[in-house]
Amino acid sequence: MSGSENAIELNGLTKSFPGVRAVDGLTFSVRRGEIFGLVGPDGAGKTTTMRMLAGVLAPDEGSAVVAGFDLNRDAEGAKHHISYMPQRFGLYEELTVDENIRFYADLFGVPRREREERSAQLLQAAGMAEFRSRLAGKLSGGMKQKLGLVCALIHTPEVLLLDEPTNGVDPVSRRDFWRILYTLLDQGVTILTTTAYLDEAERCHRVALLHEGRMLFCDTPANLKASLPGAVLSIVCADPRPVRDLLAGMDGISTVMIVGDGLHLVVRDPQRMIPELRSRIAAAGLSCDAIEQVAPSIEDLFVEAVQGDKADHGGER
Numbered sequence: 162m163s164g165s166e167n168a169i170e171l172n173g174l175t176k177s178f179p180g181v182r183a184v185d186g187l188t189f190s191v192r193r194g195e196i197f198g199l200v201g202p203d204g205a206g207k208t209t210t211m212r213m214l215a216g217v218l219a220p221d222e223g224s225a226v227v228a229g230f231d232l233n234r235d236a237e238g239a240k241h242h243i244s245y246m247p248q249r250f251g252l253y254e255e256l257t258v259d260e261n262i263r264f265y266a267d268l269f270g271v272p273r274r275e276r277e278e279r280s281a282q283l284l285q286a287a288g289m290a291e292f293r294s295r296l297a298g299k300l301s302g303g304m305k306q307k308l309g310l311v312c313a314l315i316h317t318p319e320v321l322l323l324d325e326p327t328n329g330v331d332p333v334s335r336r337d338f339w340r341i342l343y344t345l346l347d348q349g350v351t352i353l354t355t356t357a358y359l360d361e362a363e364r365c366h367r368v369a370l371l372h373e374g375r376m377l378f379c380d381t382p383a384n385l386k387a388s389l390p391g392a393v394l395s396i397v398c399a400d401p402r403p404v405r406d407l408l409a410g411m412d413g414i415s416t417v418m419i420v421g422d423g424l425h426l427v428v429r430d431p432q433r434m435i436p437e438l439r440s441r442i443a444a445a446g447l448s449c450d451a452i453e454q455v456a457p458s459i460e461d462l463f464v465e466a467v468q469g470d471k472a473d474h475g476g477e478r
């Protein structure tokens with residue numbers, strides 16, 4: 162790997178499919194030893210970006226350097242230093258856990274002794290040590306994802322690319338997963354992950370938000386939350402949908418979103434807004450339990466940013 166402090170560098174990376182610019186001039190970098198999260202709504206371009214960085218899809222324009230290799234010149238060279246776990250990792254369902262690991266170890270040319278040691282460690286960390294002889298097809302969804310990670314890590318990559326690795330995974334398995342990721346960071350591995358879970362985005366060193374192939378933000382979770390223009394009000398109510406419809410578009414409110422058992426609003430002036438909201442909701446014959454100001458979450462910022470971007474660029478794509 163080169164002396165650069167960045168393990169991944171994208172410069173104007175662009176990819177179009179018929180009728181859609183899936184990735185539109187992306188420029189950002191991931192430092193060595195960093196865990197970097199890519200988030201964004203469905204179709205934002207996350208998977209396309211990952212596929213280009215993994216060297217399995219050529220960009221139309223722009224460049225990317227991964228582990229010191231310029232992918233436009235030597236994507237094959239980069240592949241020896243990358244592990245890529247796509248959304249559907251290729252497990253062989255009719256093979257056992259051990260046999261799947263052995264298959265990938267052979268593919269990556271991992272020597273036998275190293276393979277034994279590493280797979281024992283990884284299976285232990287994944288809470289799967291007692292499932293070694295189970296057929297992969299008989300594992301739960303979370304276990305399959307964890308086995309995919311074990312296979313992807315059977316050689317030691319410099320850069321790990323993960324595409325929604327914990328999608329549909331139960332909370333306990335997600336915790337195992339993140340524990341393994343942090344262990345890798347201690348070993349100096351650089352991790353770029355996409356995620357649909359914003360609590361996972363908060364665990365990354367830095368996060369970028371993609372929308373329609375473009376990057377809207379890139380910063381630490383703390384800086385992102387601090388940058389929200391306005392304050393967040395939480396409204397607890399039994400039936401949030403009619404309340405949302407009533408408040409959407411009201412003066413002084415930029416975003417209304419349903420979260421858990423109520424709504425979050427992004428507002429300019431929270432103290433003035435609280436009594437106004439109470440009377441507006443009561444006058445419409447609706448009810449709510451509590452309205453209070455809360456600390457902004459990454460989700461608040463992202464929903465606000467995506468809605469703002471839609472208003473600015475609506476229908477352009």
Ligand SMILES: Nc1ncnc2c1ncn2[C@@H]1O[C@H](COP(=O)(O)OP(=O)(O)OP(=O)(O)O)[C@@H](O)[C@H]1O
Pocket residue numbers: 178179181182183201202203204205206207208209210
């Ligand atoms: N092989 C392809 N052929 C045509 N269009 C594609 C192809 N791959 C992706 N797209 C389109 O490119 C856009 C970006 O898709 P991409 O899968 O990268 O988004 P994403 O952010 O990963 O979303 P998701 O989480 O839903 O997969 C979408 O409009 C998608 O339909």
